Amino acid sequence: MNIKISGIGSYIPEKSISNTDFINHVFLNEDGSPFGHPNEVVVNKFKSITGIENRRYANDQFTTSDLGYFAAQKAIANANIDPETMDYIIFAHNFGDVKHGTIQSDMLPSLATRVKNKLQIQNPKCVAYDLLFGCPGWIEGVLQANAFIKSGMAKRCLVIGGETLSRVVDDHDRDSMIYSDGAGASILEASTDESGMLSYESATFANEEAGYLFFGKSYNTDLDPDTKYIKMYGRKIYEFALSNVPAAMKSCLEKSGLGIDDVSKILIHQANEKMDEAIVHRFYKLYGKTPPKDVMPMSIHDLGNSSVATVPTLFDQVLQGKIENQEINKGDVLIFASVGAGMNINAFVYRY
Known part of the structure; x- marks a missing residue:
């Protein structure tokens, strides 16, 4: 039995931040000393290495669980399923919900539980939990869903990967230009053909x-x-x-x-x-x-x-x-x- 992705959805924040938006940042070395190069040089070198020209930041009113919920809605619609039929919701992230303007991470209740609540799923046997596995978290969630379904513990799982890294970056660190926000979600279930x-x-x-x-x-x-x-x-x-x-x-x-x-x-x-x-x-x-x-x-x-x-x-x-x-x-x-x-x-x- 193969396990396939029967539905996929993503949420890309509307706010686009270009490299030129970093021109007036004060970039520093790790010891706090001035970096020593004009920001134009820093930004141009950054683009040549990373390929990044723009990145997306979530609107101030949204948190990571909101982005995950938006992506989950699209995945559920794409799979054309009843959310009540899902056995697991696995939400992979790193920092929980960090509200705009704050420095505190909030993971109580779990982000998966928050998404289940927003989806208004009534079935208590739909188990919701979070997965902390760094950037490979969504793939690891898919592997766990694969194990659940193959073992007979589940028939259908929702796996979400979401993050708002813009809330946890140091504006004085050049690496802050790398990070962005977004969410992707997928429905996993048994395949009826050779796919999966x-x-x-x-x-x-x-x-x-x-x-x-x-x-x-x-x-x-x-x-x-x-x-x-x-x-x-x-x-x-x-x-x-x-x-x-x-x-x-x-x-x-x-x-x-x-x-x-x-x-x-x-x-x-x-x-x-x-x-x-x-x-x-x-x-x-x-x-x-x-x-x-x-x-x-x-x-x-x-x-x-x-x-x-x-x-x-x-x-x-x-x-x-x-x-x-x-x-x-x-x-x-x-x-x-x-x-x-x-x-x-x-x-x-x-x-x-």
């Missing part, structure tokens, strides 16, 4: 890698050191991803019984354009090949890095024809893959 998940891979590297992404103080030493923001060691993450993600993808593909030439698309976490390109090139190099043109759709240029939301929103955007020169057709073999805080890596091979 064919294999999967998941891993956590928690030795020296555990601290590559963390909560740290602002680079502005005049601010409260006990107020924390998302921080990362970008070079270490880049090297870790290139060393480990291609091998995980190869292992996952081998488990499926398919070959590299069977792959139609690679839907990878939208972390950094240069890093994603390097991962895919190294993956194909493991087979002595180079990646085909357009094998890797990208949404990061306009949407930024919305962490756990990037993969499901990318999938939805491609299916809706919103990414130029990209389409997915019946029977196509897709590889979904992600890497993020933990450090966690996961992937699954999927026949559409």
Whole structure:
């Protein structure tokens, strides 16, 4: 029995923030000293590395659970199902609901419970819980739904990935330009044909890698050191991803019984354009090949890095024809893959 994504939906915030909006920011080094380069230079170099020109921020009145609810509504409609028939709601995120203008994370009750409440689902046997797994959270939620359905514990699951990273960034850290907001949602159930998940891979590297992404103080030493923001060691993450993600993808593909030439698309976490390109090139190099043109759709240029939301929103955007020169057709073999805080890596091979 294969498990398929029978419905997909995403919520892309309306507020678009361009690179030029950062021209007047005061960027500092980690020790609080002036960065030493004009912001125009900083922004141009940032774009050349990450590929990001714009990113989306949620409207002030919305939180992560709101974005997840909006995406869930679309996924339910896309699957044409009764919400009361869902057995699980899994909400993958990192920071809970952080209201605009506050610094406190709110996860009580869970974001999944909040979405269930907003959907007005009456069935108490629809179990709602949150999943903290860094950027690969949505994929991990899909893997858990796969296990639930195959074991007979569930027939239908809603898996959501959402985040409002704009609420937890340090404005004095250049990395703040990477992050964005958004949500994607999917309905998972048993497949009635050959479509669905064919294999999967998941891993956590928690030795020296555990601290590559963390909560740290602002680079502005005049601010409260006990107020924390998302921080990362970008070079270490880049090297870790290139060393480990291609091998995980190869292992996952081998488990499926398919070959590299069977792959139609690679839907990878939208972390950094240069890093994603390097991962895919190294993956194909493991087979002595180079990646085909357009094998890797990208949404990061306009949407930024919305962490756990990037993969499901990318999938939805491609299916809706919103990414130029990209389409997915019946029977196509897709590889979904992600890497993020933990450090966690996961992937699954999927026949559409």
